[in-house]
């Protein structure tokens with residue numbers, strides 16, 4: 001394993017107008033918080049080196065590694081529906097790309113490493129709390145099997161950042177399939193730079209969707225692929241109760257990974273209207289609105305591709321509309337298919353969607369905990385002796401009982417025996433999710449008491465979310481009334 005980072009850069013060789021060359025800012029006294037050893041190895045980086053003073057210097061932006069070509073990427077974006085023609089990495093620097101063990105090209109980026117030409121009024125920094133949140137939640141998402149950017153390491157900078165008050169600063173080393181966003185296309189399209197859009201589209205095709213290069217209509221096929229991946233991604237979010245919180249077009253990855261964990265949260269009691277972010281006053285990005293918003297964001301991507309799709313504008317619009325219309329089909333298949341797995345149904349009968357819909361409605365009426373209901377249904381699927389645990393989650397236990405009668409009847413038509421069904425259900429219904437009150441407690445301990453013990457423990461539990469960890473059972477519980485966090489002030 002090499003001590004040097006084996007960079008193999010491609011984005012930094014695209015036209016100069018796609019980014020700004022920039023060095024990460026130096027920080028005073030970097031201190032390692034955590035290294036993700038498994039991910040490091042997967043990238044061919046020695047985790048011991050990464051944890052050494054030289055590695056920490058690199059992670060904090062103090063020492064730019066050989067072969068890195070640091071850049072801040074340019075992008076635009078619709079923020080809460082308003083178009084901003086220039087955003088860009090205002091506090092992140094892409095060091096370069098590394099080919100991982102699977103042969104996949106991965107970006108290595110430092111987030112919170114200082115000002116760039118895209119910083120506008122910002123300080124280019126990140127506070128420790130949001131860095132820990134992103135680390136915990138992105139790694140939990142990966143362990144849940146949801147496409148996401150990853151966290152390679154977090155370091156404290158030893159400097160303070162000014163938010164509502166002075167807070168400790170930190171840098172996150174983030175790994176992504178790429179950092180190309182819908183907003184990256186919008187940046188070029190807003191400048192009527194059709195050549196630029198074409199170069200970017202060709203780059204994305206080569207990097208993420210090489211199979212479309214050989215088709216007759218590569219750009220509309222590209223759109224088709226991005227639509228399918230976003231639809232599947234959002235379905236996966238809903239299936240674990242995840243609320244992204246800030247689905248602006250600059251936070252939508254072209255590769256279909258979850259990106260930007262600013263004000264994200266997992267839902268406790270099931271309610272599709274759930275919103276956590278304090279800045280989302282209209283509930284634009286509420287849990288249940290995420291599919292509609294994803295479609296809206298993809299429509300913005302389609303607009304940028306129109307000049308590439310066909311010379312004739314009307315023809316281009318027709319083709320793009322057809323691609324966008326497929327969103328619903330992809331989403332429904334992934335979402336309904338996933339929900340049925342969650343209640344132990346492998347085949348799809350006409351009335352199954354209604355059956356699972358009634359469960360969700362009953363959960364909403366009874367404020368049943370989303371994660372625990374499905375986890376405990378695994379035991380109930382093995383036999384009625386498992387019912388007690390589920391019943392206890394409903395304000396009106398009889399409402400669950402009524403539903404369970406229909407469910408049991410339906411299960412009889414399934415080929416699996418009860419034991420196999422229970423095991424299968426346990427692979428799609430996690431016991432552990434990064435509950436908001438736990439994250440807040442982790443951040444509180446780190447920021448107020450310089451205690452990273454709770455962070456380490458939470459990361460460890462969430463690395464295996466589908467297993468029971470009896471010694472960590474408390475992490476599976478919903479918040480007590482006094483622990484409930486109903487709003488998040490992202491103060492990123």
Ligand SMILES: Nc1ncnc2c1ncn2[C@@H]1O[C@H](COP(=O)(O)OP(=O)(O)OP(=O)(O)O)[C@@H](O)[C@H]1O
Pocket residue numbers: 087088089090091092118119120121122123124125126246250251259260261262492
């Ligand atoms: N402290 C800051 N200093 C400079 N720019 C910032 C700062 N915080 C956010 N920005 C910029 O504001 C825009 C929107 O921020 P947003 O919170 O969506 O992204 P982010 O969390 O910084 O990064 P990412 O999307 O890469 O995870 C981005 O262009 C971002 O770079």
Ligand SMILES: [Mg+2]
Pocket residue numbers: 250251260
């Ligand atoms: Mg962002």
